[in-house]
Amino acid sequence: MVQSEEGMLVLCVDIDNDVGEKLGIKTPIVGEKQVLNVALKYALTDPEDSDANAMFAAINEYRRLKNEEGIENVEVAVIAGSPKGGGIAGVKIIKELNEIIARGGYKYAVLVSDGPTDEEILPIIQKYITVVGVRRVIVQQSRSMEETFVLLARYLRKLVEEEQYRKYTLGIPGTFILLYAILSVLIPGYIWHVSMLIIGIVLLIKGFSLDQTIADLYHLFPITLLASSIASFLFFIAFIGGIQYVSNLSGITATEALGYFLTSLVGGQIYVVDLIVMALTLPLVGRIIDQAQRGPKPSDVGALVFIITLRQVLIELSKLLIGGGNALTLILWILASIIITTIFIALVQLAIREKEAKT
Template sequence: MSQSSKKIEKDVNASTANKLVVICVDRDNDVGEKTGIITPVIGRDACIEAAQRLALEDPEDADSNSIFAAIKTYEDLISKGYQVEVATIAGVKDRGVQADEKILSEAKIVLERFSANGAVIVSDGEDDESVIPVIQNVLPVVSVQRVVMKVSRSVEYSYAVFGKYLKMVAYDSKYSKFFLGVPGILLLIGGIGTVFGYTAEIFAVLISILGGAFLIRAFDVDRAWSNWAKPTPMGFIRMFTVVAGILLILSSVPAGISSVESGLLQSDTELISKITDKVIIGQFVSGALPILWIGLGAIFAGVLLSNWIGGIPRQISDILRIIVLGALYPTVSQFTNIMMYDESSFTLIPPLLAGLATTLVSATILFKKYRKHKHQEMVSD
C-alpha cells in the first residue's frame, strides 16, 4: 500500500478551522455490503476494526486502505495539536442520488457527535470525491487526500474506459449492429451448420460474410447506400439508375464473351493462353463496350438528374462526367480494333485528341456559364 505524500498541514493552517473531522468516503458502501457494519463508523478504534474486517472479507478492496489512510491522517493531525475525529461514511451499492442522500445524512450524524468546523476528505478515487459538494453543504472541506494504490490508478482508469466502450458496444445501435450483430449471425449460422453436418461449407459461408462485413464497413458502403436510397424523388432516381447501371455492367460480360469467335474459345490452347490472346481480348472488349458504357452512363445520368431535381449545385461535374465518358468511347473502341486487326497504335491519336478537345471545350463553356450565373446571383443579392 502507498499513501499520497502530500501533507495537509498547509491547507489546514491557512483556514480558520480548529476542530477537524477526517472523513473516509465509501460511496458504494463496500463496508456495509461486505462486513455488515452499520455506518457511520466514528472513532479511531471503530474505524480500525471496520478496515480490518473489510480487508479480511475482500483483501483486494481499496476502501480498507482508504480507512487506514484516514486513521493515519487523523494521527498526524493529533500530533500537531488539532482537535480531530475520524469517521467513515458510506452511500449505497448502486451509487446515484440515494447514495448522496445517505452520505449527507451520515455527515450530519458525525457533526452531531463531534462539532467540527472543517473536514478533511480521504478517498481512493474520483467516484468517492464526487460527493465533496454534498459534504460541503453541512461542513467546509479544507483538504482532500487521495489514496493511491500501486498500479491501482492505471487499472482503475483502464476498467472505467473499458466499461464505457463495452456499454457503448452493447447499447448503442450504431455500434452494436456491427460488433454484436455480425458475430451473432456468424455464430448462429455456424451452430446450425454444425448440427446438420455442413461444417466445411458453413466455414466458407462464414468467412464470406465476415469479409463482406469488413468491406462494407471499411468503405462506408452502408452509409452511402442509405444516402442513395432515401425515400425521396432524388433517392428513388439514384437507386433505380444505380441498380440498372450495375445490371447493364454485369450483362456486358456475357455480351463480350458472345462476341468472341467460338473457334478461338474451343481451341486446345490453355486457359492462360486464351485470356492473354490479344484477339480474344479485343473481341471481348468490343462486344462488352457498348453495354458497359450504357451502364456507366445510366449511373452518371442518374446522379446528374437527382442532383438537378434536388437543387444541389453539382451539375457541372455531373455533366462533365457524362461528356468524358462519351469522349472516351471512340478511343477505347479504336483500342479494340488495334487488338483484333493489328492496326497501328498511332490510330489511337486522332480519337484521343478529339476526346481531349471535346472535354476541354465543354469544361470551358460550362465553367464560364457557372461563373456568369454566380455573378448574376451576387448582383441580384
C-alpha cells in the first residue's frame, strides 16, 4: 500500500482535448467535484462519446483508493492535449501534468483512459511521475446484429469526420491514389516499382518516428528543412528523367548509360546534372541562411563552392563515359574546382578573423 504522504494522482488523459473543444472548459481539471461536474456536462453534451465514461471511471478509481485502500493524499484530475495531436498535444499534456505535480507534490499516478490513443502518452508521463497502474475503460455495447451495424456506422462516421482520424482514413489513401494516377501517366512502365518505393518510405518514416524528428528540425532549422525538401524533389525529377531517357537507348554499356544519364535533358532545357547540382546546393544555402546570425562556417562555404564548380566536372566526366571528351580537360576542371574552393575557404576564414579582431 502506498503511504498517504507520498501522494497518489488518478489521471484521466484526453489527448485530443474533446472536453475543451465541446465544453469550452480549460484544463487541467483537478478535484472530485470539478471532474464530476465536467463529466456530467460532457455526458449530456455528447452521450455517445466514451470520454465521459473515462472521467467517471477516474472518479470511481479515486473513491476506491481513498475509501477502500485508505490512501488519504489522493486526487483525481483531467488533463488534455490538442486536436492537432502529435508533439503539440504532448507538450500541452506535459505542461498541465507538471502544473498539477507542482501544486500537490504527487509521486505516483494511476492512468485512466478510454482507448489506445490516450495511452500513447504513457511513456512521456512516466518521465515526470511514477505510473503504478493503467485502467482501460471499455464501454459495453448491445450484441444484437442491428446494434452492431449502428455502432459500426457510427465509428465509420467518426473515421471520416473527426480530424485526428480523417487524415489517416482519407488523407493518406487519397494521396496514394493521386500519386498512382500521376505516375501511371508519367512512367507507366515503372509504376509498381515507384509505388512500392513510396509506400516503403512512408512506412519507414512512421516506423522510426522520422516525422516527429522532422517537426523538431523544422523548429530549429526551418529554411534548411525546406531547402532539403525541394532538393529531394529535384533528385526525384532528375532520377525519373534520366532513367526514362536511358531506357529508350539500346546497345550501350553500363558506363555509357551513366554518362547519358548525367547529360540527359529534363524538360528540354535542363540537364540531369544541373538538377543534381541544384539539389546538392540548396540544403547548404539553407544551412548558411539559418546560421546567418553566427556567421557562415568556412566548411559550408567551401562545400557550396565545390558543388557549384562540380557541375562542369560531371559534364566532362559524362563525355568521357560515352566515348568523347578529353581526360586532360577533366583533370584541369578538377584542379580548378579544388583551387577555387580553397580560395573561398581562405577568404571566409580571413573575414571571420577580422570580425573577431574588431570585437
